[in-house]
Amino acid sequence: MMEATVESTIEQSADSLVSRPATGERAPVAEGETVGSPFVDSPKMAMRNVDVFYNDKQAIFDVSMDIGSNEVVSMIGPSGCGKSTFLRALNRMNDTIEGARVEGSLRLEGQDIYDPKLDVVPLRARVGMVFQKPNPFPKSIYDNVAYGPRIHGLVDRRADLDDVVEDSLQRAGLWNEVKDRLNQPGTGLSGGQQQRLCIARTIAVSPEVILMDEPCSALDPIATAKIEELIAELSENFTIAIVTHSMQQAARVSSRTAYFHLGKLIEVNDTERVFTNPEHELTEAYITGRFG
């Protein structure tokens, strides 16, 4: 079955898929194909026929979709559906896992991310990532934020670095809470503050894309609300792909939503469409709470 799908999608052009009529009725779809509108015009990132393996186990099956500029795409699906794996493939974080292998084409503004000659360091400077559990470095708050600019050599003077740190913390909505204790360890903050610190740390490098892997799963509802607010603000300047466990969150923060199921991308559509009138029966089953 897999073989057939690979062959059939390889030849599909983006145009033909985009032009698929977005009707209210659920179109009969062949199993294994992604329904909805996975592709956009002039995408920031374009993924085609992506397979991810952990040693012999395949975790992602033939996923193709686009992420447009300055949009927030959320990825939802039941546990173990591969959404986090897919996200980690976007800035080659899977490289750090032994035995992980990614196949297919992943492009950032036309450039192949998995080109063996491509350097992951500048790639990750362009595609930053925020992780599920807040992971501040055991350093001061200031050093946490300054870490990225420092290693990449983005600023020459201390004063500029101070500006970058302040600006990033401002944008992460953390400045007022921490400005008096920048020299205290980042690990001493509360969970929600830690996660916002991690976001500040990521935007301090001014990436083009920010990947967020369930950024609120370890946080309480109030902290979650703050992060969501922050995502909405950030979406003005950054392209954001967010994996989330919470459908409400996806509905609140994203413009488009992708639904993953057992390693396959089932449906990509405007968020509103997904939550009101999903095209695929699996999507509907999920959002109506029949599993997940």
Place this chain on the structure above:
Amino acid sequence: MDTSTLLAITAALAALAYVIGRGRSLSQAADIGGIRKLNSLPFYYGMLTALWCGLPALLLLVLWLIFDEAIIQALLIESLPADMRDLGGSELGLLLNSVQNIANGNSAGITNPDLLAAGQLLVSLRENSQRALAVVVLSGGLLFGVFGWARIRPQQKARFQVEAVFKIVLLLCSCIAIVTTLGIVLSVLFESLRFFQTVPFFDFVFGLDWSPQMAIRSDQVGGSGAFGAVPLFAGTLLISAIAMLVAVPTGLMAAIYLSEYAGSRIRSAVKPMLEVLAGIPTVVYGFFAALTVAPMIRDNGAVLGLDVSSESALAAGLVMGVMIIPFVSSLSDDVITAVPQSLRDGSFGLGATQSETIRQVVIPAALPGIVGGVLLAVSRAIGETMIVVMAAGLAANLTANPLESVTTVTVQIVTLLVGDQEFDSPKTLSAFALGLMLFVVTLALNYIALHVVRKYREQYE
């Protein structure tokens, strides 16, 4: 009958008690309708009887062995003529010594009939004691064995009682660690206190001159400066510092490479090979340092026009450093792998290179653990004996020049204590004072290190 035969017979008796006790429980069970009517399995009744037989016998044996010398001595003194009995402690001790010699068959040169008679008495007392011991132990075992056997009832909670004994034995075994520490502290402290009665503590700790040989003459006991341990401390620190300069960077970098860069195949090949270095006995390193490394350094130094001692601190320190490399590397490896992957991900996610991640995130995060490991390594270097005994010198030079010969605390302990010693000369006792210093310092280092490492582990659990 000597003690080991007695032990064997006691064991056989206990085994017999097991069989009989088990048999009794079985026959009682037969009367009341099978084993299922017993409180416990027949095995436990047998074990209980064997314990009743064996434990009192063992206890008697131990008590007897502890007290028989004292009792025999008291009887012996009783038998001596009154004028001998009234002698002072040390003279009486000398007399008793010659009696001992007579009893052991070295009566040459002793003609005093009283002493010869005492010697005879001692021999017979010892024989009687052995015989009485056998009788007491065996009859005790038998008596209690029969008592235990008679107590067997189907309702008796044999299993419960056996397990209680089992648990107490386990507890006693685990307390040996405490007893050992206590033994170390008491033995070292006791002799050290005796030493500090002749040589003031501050003269010992802050004195700059170490020449214990001079103190043999009674008029110079405690002579100023003869027992100043500062040169030894300095020598120990110098050699340890050289060792740490070799071991810490090398061990740490090796651990980093193996845990962060090397593939699993290289890791599984190289790690055991490095650990071979840790398994080589220190005496081998000592030989290597004294016969290969030290001459090599001296010859190379001579080529450069340097005057290198053939027992240079450098040779001992270098070889000690090589010995400690695997120690540092495996401890660092543990703490580096304990750094959560999420921190590395965080750094990689920002586009840091691997070395940037290691230097700025992994190492700072692992620092407490690494420091703990280094402290343990320091404590090892300070306490290391054979390498310095064989490759470092005996002269107590107060110098920081690694090309000169220095001596260390452990070298002096060995030199002072190897061979026969008298336990009342300050020369011998000073070794225990050095041992006390060594113990206190290494204990403190270990305690801090283990504490730091444990705190570190908790942080990431």
Place this chain on the structure above:
Amino acid sequence: MNKSAEKTIDLVNRNLAKRYRAEKRFRFYGLLSISFGLLCLLFLFTDIIGKGHSAFLQTYVALDIHFDEEVLGIDNIDDPAQLMVANYDGVIRKALRDQFSEVSSRRDKRALYALISNGAGFDLQREFSLNPRELLGQTRTFWLVADDDVDTYLKSYRGSGEAFTGRLSEQQRGWVQTWVAEERIEKRFNRIFFTSGDSREPELAGIRGAIMGSLFTLAVTLVLSFPIGVAAAIYLEEYAPKNKWTDLIEVNINNLAAVPSIIFGLLGLAIFINFFEMPRSIPLVGGIVLTLMTLPTVIISSRAAIKSVPPSIREAALGIGASKMQMILHHVLPLAMPGMLTGAIIGMAQALGETAPLLMIGMVAFIVDIPGAVNDPATVLPVQIFLWSDSPERAFVERTSAAIMVLLAFLIIMNTLAVWLRKRLERRW
């Protein structure tokens, strides 16, 4: 924002080369460290083997021995006492004089006699005692042990151009060369090294006594430390309540594991030798001291092995009504046994290589006799190495290295056994 993003990537790219150079350097340091460690290992082994391999061969000299009744001083061949004390050295000396008849002065004679080991007479006595009747009055060729100076000289002579002459005079070397020319010199497997005890004469010194001493010491250590260590581990893992006393025990065990070994020697000296007045130099005391030293290792590894038995096994046993002791003895212990044995072997390997504490309790004495029990005076292999390394004769250097090779061989065998046990028998849950 796009503009600033472009700026970012340009900045990143500008510094990239420098950062990758740093990365390469860092990796190189890592590789360098590992290579340094491995090179040290290689250097150590080649050095020891290079120095020690020649000790496994020993130079023998063929002499035509005439068993002269008069020289031997035997008048009644059936008297074993006479055979014991007969002047075997005399016949050897006579054979030497016969061969080099030009030697006349007392000093030269003594130089000639010095070429043959002092121990050669004992070998001759053993041969002669086998069938004295047949040999008496006869002349036979015997291979006799050469003195260590001859041995060292010939070994270095064959090895390189410049021979190490040591104490041999020009004249003595001449005699040796005569033997070489007559093919009366042969290097044979050094049996003495493995069959005799210590000796002041390098050519007669062997490691048998030290090996036996090590075996007895290790046996005492194993018999004491394994049961006690396992019992302590069981108590701490299965019974110990969480309280101050248990904490104290744990802290003590962890600290003892890192106390310098020489401190245990001080303990042994003060408590066992001085206070309990046990004899010096015996494997029993050595074994007890090493037990105290290795106990923490055994306890820690046994605890790890017990801990690795999953709780489900315990629950299953308790669930069908086994008592705690039954659960431990029937299920936990058998499953943890491979791990415990591995720990015990590692502890024993540590004890086998230990020297310092044994120096303290007098196991450094010069002991010729091979010990036969745990309370015979003995030395152990590492201490023998220490003693020999201090000896001035060059022939002892190669013997020391050879003894080290034997010691390392034992350690390698033990560690391989431990690794094999762990791989083969340990279950992965």
